[in-house]
Amino acid sequence: MDRRTILRTAGAATCGLVLDRALPFQGREAARASGPTIKNILLLMTDQHRVDSVGCYKADAVKTPHIDGLAAEGIRFTHAFTPTAVCTPARTSLQSGLFAHRHGLIFNPEYYSHCGGLLDPRPQVSFFSQSLKNRGWNLANVGKWHIGSAANRPAARGYEGIDYPGYGFPGQPGDPARTHPDYLSYLRRLGVNGFEVSSEIRSPDKSRVFAGIQEGPEEASEAAYLAAQTIDTIRRFGRDGRPFFIACNFWGPHTPFYIPERYSRMYERDAIEPWPNFDCSLEDKPEVIRRYGKYWKTEWFNRDILADLIARYYGYITLIDDQVGRILEALRDSGEAERTLIVFSADHGDTAGAYHMWDKGFGMYDCITRIPLVISHPALKPAVSDSFVTLLDLAPTFLEIGGCPVPETLDGRSLVPLLRGMEEKPRNDFVITEHFGHQMPFWQRMVRTREAKYIHNPTDRDEFYDLVNDPWETKNIIAAADPKRVAGMKDRLREWIARTDDPLGFWSRQLI
Numbered sequence: 001m002d003r004r005t006i007l008r009t010a011g012a013a014t015c016g017l018v019l020d021r022a023l024p025f026q027g028r029e030a031a032r033a034s035g036p037t038i039k040n041i042l043l044l045m046t047d048q049h050r051v052d053s054v055g056c057y058k059a060d061a062v063k064t065p066h067i068d069g070l071a072a073e074g075i076r077f078t079h080a081f082t083p084t085a086v087c088t089p090a091r092t093s094l095q096s097g098l099f100a101h102r103h104g105l106i107f108n109p110e111y112y113s114h115c116g117g118l119l120d121p122r123p124q125v126s127f128f129s130q131s132l133k134n135r136g137w138n139l140a141n142v143g144k145w146h147i148g149s150a151a152n153r154p155a156a157r158g159y160e161g162i163d164y165p166g167y168g169f170p171g172q173p174g175d176p177a178r179t180h181p182d183y184l185s186y187l188r189r190l191g192v193n194g195f196e197v198s199s200e201i202r203s204p205d206k207s208r209v210f211a212g213i214q215e216g217p218e219e220a221s222e223a224a225y226l227a228a229q230t231i232d233t234i235r236r237f238g239r240d241g242r243p244f245f246i247a248c249n250f251w252g253p254h255t256p257f258y259i260p261e262r263y264s265r266m267y268e269r270d271a272i273e274p275w276p277n278f279d280c281s282l283e284d285k286p287e288v289i290r291r292y293g294k295y296w297k298t299e300w301f302n303r304d305i306l307a308d309l310i311a312r313y314y315g316y317i318t319l320i321d322d323q324v325g326r327i328l329e330a331l332r333d334s335g336e337a338e339r340t341l342i343v344f345s346a347d348h349g350d351t352a353g354a355y356h357m358w359d360k361g362f363g364m365y366d367c368i369t370r371i372p373l374v375i376s377h378p379a380l381k382p383a384v385s386d387s388f389v390t391l392l393d394l395a396p397t398f399l400e401i402g403g404c405p406v407p408e409t410l411d412g413r414s415l416v417p418l419l420r421g422m423e424e425k426p427r428n429d430f431v432i433t434e435h436f437g438h439q440m441p442f443w444q445r446m447v448r449t450r451e452a453k454y455i456h457n458p459t460d461r462d463e464f465y466d467l468v469n470d471p472w473e474t475k476n477i478i479a480a481a482d483p484k485r486v487a488g489m490k491d492r493l494r495e496w497i498a499r500t501d502d503p504l505g506f507w508s509r510q511l512i
Contacts, residue, residue: 001374012105018309038377038401039339042331043247043394044324046317047087047144048254048360049346051080051370053317061272061430063318065445066325067344067374074342075419079355079388081431081448083411085221085348085368086361086438087167088144090391094347095127095147095157099393099434101502106436109148109166120148128395129245131404133158138242140233143226143249144168159247162229168221169251172260173212186225192216197258203297210358211257211312213262218319220249227323231330238334245398248327253316253350255359256334261354263315272307272314275354275367276471279303282355284476285363286460288442289355292362298353306353313352335376343372345391361438363456364446369433380419386450387418387433410414411500430489432496434504443504445497447489452481454489458508 051057055064056071057078083093087098088108092142103125113119129139141159146167153163164170170183174192197212219228219374230248237244256265282290293299321336324344331337349368352356353458360368373389392412399406400414407491413426435444447454453473455463464478464486478486491512497505497512 001369004094006393023138023480035363037339038341038379039243040336040341040400041243041245041398042234042327042340042342044145044327044342045247045249046253046320046346047249047251048348048350049317049372050349050352050367051372052367053253053352055316056373056374061267062314063266064321066321066328067372070328070342070344070376071374071382072412074374074380075383075385077373077375077389078384079431079450080345081369081388081390081433082346082348082371082434083390083392083433085364085433086381087144087347087430088148089436090122090146091345092147093411094391094394095129096121096125096127097127097392097412099392099411099500099502100436100502101434103501105148107438108146111439113433115437115439116431117436120152128398128402129158129159131399132245133400136242137400137402138237138240138244140237140244140246141249142229142247144251149239155156161233163257168383170225170255171214173200174257178197178482182224183291186228187220188214188423189368190217190220192220195220198257199264204300205297205509208358209256209296210309211255213264214258215319216260218262221260221319222258223320224326227326228248231328233328234327234334234336238336240397244299244403245402250320250323252320253313254348257309257312257316259312259316259319263319266315266318267311269304269307272310273505274303274306274310275352275366275472277354277365277474278306279356280472280474284411284461285355285463286457288440289357289363293356296358298356300360301353301356310352334338340377342374344376345394346371347391353461358491359438361435362442364433364435364444364453366453366471369446369448373420375415377419384465385424386428387425388429390431390433393426400498429494432493434502445493445502445504447493449489452485452489454493456490456493456506456508456512458511 005118033257043472053062055062082090084090084100088105092103092105098349103121103268105119107115139159141154143160145154154161170179178196180424196215198211201210233246277512297357348360351367393415396406396410396412399503400416417423430449433446444455451468462478463476464481494512
């Protein structure tokens with residue numbers, strides 16, 4: 001073997017995965033000619049983002065041209081799910097490849113002390129970032145982290161970047177003392193004196209805030225602030241030459257919708273219809289779900305109010321998409337675009353008024369559990385995949401791309417064989433996810449196929465939805481469903497509980 005071949009082989013092992021030109025997932029001519037290498041990874045994550053609120057998912061009402069462009073040049077997954085529809089559990093599962101009941105963080109840090117679970121992952125839990133770091137990668141986490149205590153901040157897991165403790169949203173209206181110092185410094189450079197909002201929408205008793213207009217230039221938004229950090233990091237890492245992993249974690253479109261006025265007014269309220277399950281009956285749902293609206297004080301919602309809030313939600317999404325465009329332009333300018341795998345996804349969805357609710361964490365409906373997932377690289381033949389995938393699959397995917405061992409103990413499965421065209425589906429035609437509640441404990445488990453969904457609620461009635469005839473999950477037909485069909489889904493759940501050592505099995509196995 002000559003020196004050039006040795007160097008080329010060593011470079012591929014250090015920098016990541018080389019996609020075989022002979023395999024069917026091949027993209028642009030330049031990529032096919034050179035045998036493209038995935039040297040870098042750029043992860044773009046939103047927070048609380050419904051799958052039906054991204055343009056490429058046939059959401060014509062929402063403008064997301066830059067995300068749509070990634071989908072047009074990559075693979076769009078139509079059946080991607082969060083393993084747990086709450087921020088901290090989902091984000092820890094993404095990093096570790098483990099279900100929440102295995103890594104231990106089943107609630108957000110601000111609730112764990114009275115809801116259960118751990119504050120930090122179990123000592124034996126490793127993040128994919130640590131393995132990439134050991135392989136010589138540059139790593140940066142930009143924006144939201146929301147995993148554990150200060151002892152588990154990004155730097156402890158191999159990342160560089162600014163630490164945002166807890167939920168970490170950098171702005172606090174009218175209170176600079178609670179605004180992140182780096183964000184304040186950024187605002188001052190723009191000539192803005194602090195984070196200020198106007199025209200807030202609050203619940204009638206003023207205890208809940210839903211939206212507001214952020215004062216100042218559009219560059220002052222949190223999305224633009226994170227895009228600026230990501231662009232700086234791309235340029236710096238690009239000059240260094242080593243492979244890099246950069247995660248840009250937007251806080252949006254999580255409520256409250258604090259966005260610049262242009263985005264707040266971008267969508268016509270009169271053209272927006274609330275979700276078909278906005279005012280469906282909850283009489284066949286578990287009691288806790290019927291009570292959750294009282295907790296969030298959403299009794300005052302009507303169709304006009306919700307249309308206004310959805311319009312602002314869409315505006316927030318377009319704001320983020322515009323910042324994604326800035327980031328992608330910087331990646332192209334750096335010369336690294338052809339060698340960078342780009343992943344766009346979200347930690348979970350959002351009710352945004354569905355079932356007369358707000359936020360997430362009260363059920364296992366598709367508006368909360370189903371997420372967008374787009375993977376783009378020049379070597380990928382544009383495609384739409386209906387394979388069942390979850391955020392759990394990203395950790396083993398990133399490990400394999402980085403040339404790192406993929407532990408057999410992970411719950412996720414690498415998507416690299418699918419990307420290379422070696423397999424169509426990383427798992428069977430169903431997915432199982434878990435849920436523990438959010439502000440209040442409420443344990444649930446879900447078995448989801450393309451045609452139906454079974455939800456086990458050990459402390460209340462179970463649920464079954466016919467997704468073919470009732471895609472908005474408005475009518476729980478557990479009492480009328482085909483018993484053999486329900487029994488088959490229960491069998492799958494029992495097997496999963498045993499295989500993953502789910503603690504719910506200790507007191508629930510007799511109920512399933």
